[in-house]
Amino acid sequence: MPKYRDELDAVLRALADPTRRAVVERLAKSPAVVSELAAPFSMALPSLMQHLRVLENARLVTSQKHGRVRTMSLRPGALDVLHLWLGEQRTPAAHQADRLGIHMTCTTPKET
Amino acid sequence: MPKYRDELDAVLRALADPTRRAVVERLAKSPAVVSELAAPFSMALPSLMQHLRVLENARLVTSQKHGRVRTMSLRPGALDVLHLWLGEQRTPAAHQADRLGIHMTCTTPKET
DNA sequence: GCGATACTTAGGCACATACCTAATTATTCT
DNA sequence: AGAATAATTAGGTATGTGCCTAAGTATCGC
Known part of the structure; x- marks a missing residue:
């Protein structure tokens, strides 16, 4: 039960950094190897590696590593825990907001 | 335009802390004054105030302050930016699922 | 084998963050 | 007015985070 909280905490902490968020955004499109991920950043490789570890x-x-190349992928459902938490926070206040016509961008997916 | 990113960054950073998240959770139920918010925490008041400022x-x-009492409320739609970002990160598989009308909401991600 | 490639490990520095106590300000109560 | 209450400001410490360089390990291609 507190596992959910820990998980959420780790996820939010990880996403709180712009570099890591950019990596997640990149991986949301497709898996990539470390050097590919590092390319867009003007950052030493070990620094990026640290982010990847987080x-x-x-x-x-x-x-997973094949030979000397490590391929990173976004874990499917990795962000579910965040979705879940967000859902929980839209209790009375959100309902009120809905009533008042204040936009609540719910689970409306976007096309890329 | 980069406003969205900055906004998202601030929000995620704020939510990355368990204390602040607990405050948000509390405020999702109803507004509360500072001392009410502070009560559940074994933390000096100024420490909590810092979180509130964040x-x-x-x-x-x-x-808003009335007399010597400050009442805090969750901003309606405050979490929209997170919802939006989350929507954008949905994996290709999720996009497909969306198209098909399959709702991939998580309940309890347990097993590896 | 040997150099190039793709990470990885180790160690270190600077600044941010989360907490504290003590003192202060601004209201409210008696 | 004077004491109590609610919040705020000021200032200090300890740990965490994000970045670096330098050196190491393990493959790959010739």
């Missing part, structure tokens, strides 16, 4: 510890991404 | 800067909450 993402992996938060179980947002997984990786 | 939440306010992230525009997750608003406050």
Whole structure:
């Protein structure tokens, strides 16, 4: 039961950094190897690696190494825990907001 | 345009802390005054105030002072930006599911 | 085998964050 | 007015985070 909280905490902490969020955004499109992920950033490789480790510890991404190349992927359902929490927060206030016609961008998916 | 990113960044950073998240959870139920919010925590008041300031800067909450009492409320739609981002990160599989009208809401992600 | 490639490990520095106590301000109560 | 209450400001510490360089390990291609 407190597992959910820990999971959520790790996920939010991981996503609180712009670099890591950018990595997640990139991986949402498709898996990529470490050097691919590193390319867009003007950051030393070990620094990026550290971010990748954080993402992996938060179980947002997984990786597997083939030869000397490590491929990272976004874990399917990795963000579910966040969705769940968000859902819980839209209790009375959200309902009120809905009533008042204040926009609540619910689970309306976007096309890319 | 980069406003969205900044906003998202502030929100995620604010939510990355368990104390602040607990405050948000509390405020999702109803507005509350500072001392009410502080009560559940074994934390000095100024420490909690700092968290409240972070939440306010992230525009997750608003406050107004009447006399010597400050009442904090969750800003309606405060979490929309997160919802929006989350929607964008849905994996290709999720996009497909959306198209098909399958709702992939998580309940309890347990097993690995 | 040998150099190039793709990470990985180790160690270190600077600044941010989360907490504290003590003192202050501004209201409200008696 | 004077004491109690609610919040705020000021200032300090300890740990965490994000970044770096330098050096190491393990493959791959010739």
